[in-house]
Structures are given as C-alpha cells and as structure tokens.
Amino acid sequence: MVLPKFYVDDIIKTALKEDINYIDTTTDLMIPEESWSAATFIAKAEGVLCGIEVAIRVFTLLDDSVKFTLYKKDGDRISFGDKIADIEGPTRELLKGERTALNLLQHMSGIATKTNQCVQIVKGTRAAITDTRKTMPGLRALQKYAVTVGGGKNHRFNLSDGAMLKDNHIDAAGGITAAVKAIRSRLGHMVRLEVETRNLDEVREAIEAGADIIMLDNMNCEQMKEAVQLANGRALMEASGGITEENLREVAETGVDIISLGALTHSVKALDISMKIISKISK
Numbered sequence: 001m002v003l004p005k006f007y008v009d010d011i012i013k014t015a016l017k018e019d020i021n022y023i024d025t026t027t028d029l030m031i032p033e034e035s036w037s038a039a040t041f042i043a044k045a046e047g048v049l050c051g052i053e054v055a056i057r058v059f060t061l062l063d064d065s066v067k068f069t070l071y072k073k074d075g076d077r078i079s080f081g082d083k084i085a086d087i088e089g090p091t092r093e094l095l096k097g098e099r100t101a102l103n104l105l106q107h108m109s110g111i112a113t114k115t116n117q118c119v120q121i122v123k124g125t126r127a128a129i130t131d132t133r134k135t136m137p138g139l140r141a142l143q144k145y146a147v148t149v150g151g152g153k154n155h156r157f158n159l160s161d162g163a164m165l166k167d168n169h170i171d172a173a174g175g176i177t178a179a180v181k182a183i184r185s186r187l188g189h190m191v192r193l194e195v196e197t198r199n200l201d202e203v204r205e206a207i208e209a210g211a212d213i214i215m216l217d218n219m220n221c222e223q224m225k226e227a228v229q230l231a232n233g234r235a236l237m238e239a240s241g242g243i244t245e246e247n248l249r250e251v252a253e254t255g256v257d258i259i260s261l262g263a264l265t266h267s268v269k270a271l272d273i274s275m276k277i278i279s280k281i282s283k
C-alpha cells in the first residue's frame with residue numbers, strides 16, 4: 001500500500017491548522033526568526049515503526065528548507081534508545097511541528113506494532129488479520145496503511161468498496177435470502193458481497209443465497225468450526241466480534257480465512273517515541 005502524497009498532505013495541513021491556528025504564542029514570541037536547530041527522533045519502547053516519512057513531511061510542509069536523515073524505515077523493528085531520524089531546520093518550525101509529527105508517528109507505530117503481534121499469534125494458520133471501518137475520522141488512510149506495515153490486510157476502506165449486508169440491512173429486508181436477492185441483481189461484476197451471520201442457521205442461509213464472504217459475528221469457536229465445514233470452500237469465512245489476543249489463536253485454528261479486529265485502530269496504544277532538540281546551529 002502506497003499513501004498518495006496529496007492525501008497525506010491534506011491530513012497534515014488539517015492537523016497543523018488545528019494545532020497552530022495562526023500563531024504559536026510561545027515559539028513565535030521567544031525564538032528569533034533566524035534561529036536554526038537540529039533534533040533527533042528516539043524510540044522509547046520496542047515495536048514496529050510506522051509513519052516516519054509522514055512525520056518528516058510535517059516539517060517540510062512548514063518549511064521546505066528542513067533537512068533530514070532517516071536511520072529507520074517503516075516496518076523496521078525498533079528498541080528503546082534506537083535513533084530513528086535526525087532533522088535540521090528553522091527552530092520555530094521544528095517546535096511548531098513537533099506535536100503533530102509525534103501524534104501521527106506514535107499512533108501509526110502503535111497500530112503497526114499491535115497488528116504485528118496479532119499476525120505472529122496466528123502464524124501457521126490460514127487466517128489473515130484485517131482491520132475494520134472503526135477508524136478515527138480523517139485518519140482512515142493512515143491507520144489502514146499502518147495495519148499493512150504491521151503485516152495485516154485491509155478490509156473495506158469505505159462503503160463504496162464492497163457490498164456488506166449487516167444485521168440491520170438483513171432485518172430491514174426481511175431476512176438474508178431477501179436481502180441478497182434484492183442487491184445481487186444490481187451489483188456490478190467487480191463487487192463482492194459479504195453477509196453478516198449471527199448463528200449457524202443464518203450461515204446455511206447465506207451459503208445457499210450465494211454470499212461471497214460470510215461474517216461469523218460473535219460466534220464461539222465450536223460454531224465457527226462447524227460454519228467452516230458447512231461452507232466447505234464455497235465462501236470465505238470471516239470471524240469478527242469478541243476476539244482478543246487471548247483467544248485469537250484458537251479462533252484462527254477454526255479454519256476461518258479472515259479475522260477482523262476493530263481494536264487494531266479504535267483502541268490501540270501509541271508507541272512511545274520522542275523528539276529532542278539536540279543543538280543550535282549557526283546560519
């Protein structure tokens with residue numbers, strides 16, 4: 001997955017406008033305009049790095065004279081004390097961009113780290129770890145990119161990416177068969193159809209109705225095993241709901257193809273990374 005620069009720039013500009021507004025009262029009144037400094041990014045915890053080029057872009061958007069050297073790249077494992085990058089530029093811009101850069105870098109690295117932990121837990125099974133649409137508004141592209149850096153895969157990016165009949169769609173249509181019939185004839189040939197199921201009877205109905213993917217919502221592992229056997233390869237099987245690191249391996253061993261985890265993006269812990277001004281530079 002490659003993040004378009006214009007898309008990333010829009011996210012960063014929104015964040016900078018929110019944080020700086022039109023003046024940084026502390027920095028602009030204290031730091032001379034001609035002051036230049038060097039700073040370094042240091043890992044304060046172990047994990048998977050993600051978002052370092054996004055973080056650097058914060059500073060080059062503020063001032064294109066900012067220079068940088070990267071020692072680590074997205075996807076690298078980092079440990080406490082590792083130097084990630086050095087930057088050099090106008091002191092004012094380094095200080096103004098610090099919080100925005102760290103917010104993005106720490107959050108994206110936290111997602112990549114958590115995703116990688118989950119990927120390692122299911123290693124050796126057929127299950128792929130995926131995200132969901134439970135993302136922070138405005139940050140979805142960055143969050144889903146971070147999932148791929150951690151070794152996971154992406155579910156839908158938005159409602160246009162695929163057809164997914166969830167419980168409320170099904171109930172509104174009068175059942176799975178009716179819902180599938182109502183939408184299947186209108187779907188384009190490139191669009192796949194996923195159906196959410198709540199029990200094994202609904203799994204059977206979804207299979208017979210011709211679902212491409214069947215979500216097993218909040219089912220226990222015995223139910224998931226039986227659902228996989230019922231499908232017998234006729235549809236991809238996705239486990240979702242009530243899945244934690246503690247039961248993740250057991251879920252993967254049921255034979256499901258996909259395990260979607262909203263927690264990868266909606267409640268992940270940021271990875272601790274700091275930025276320190278290390279020297280003042282004469283210009």
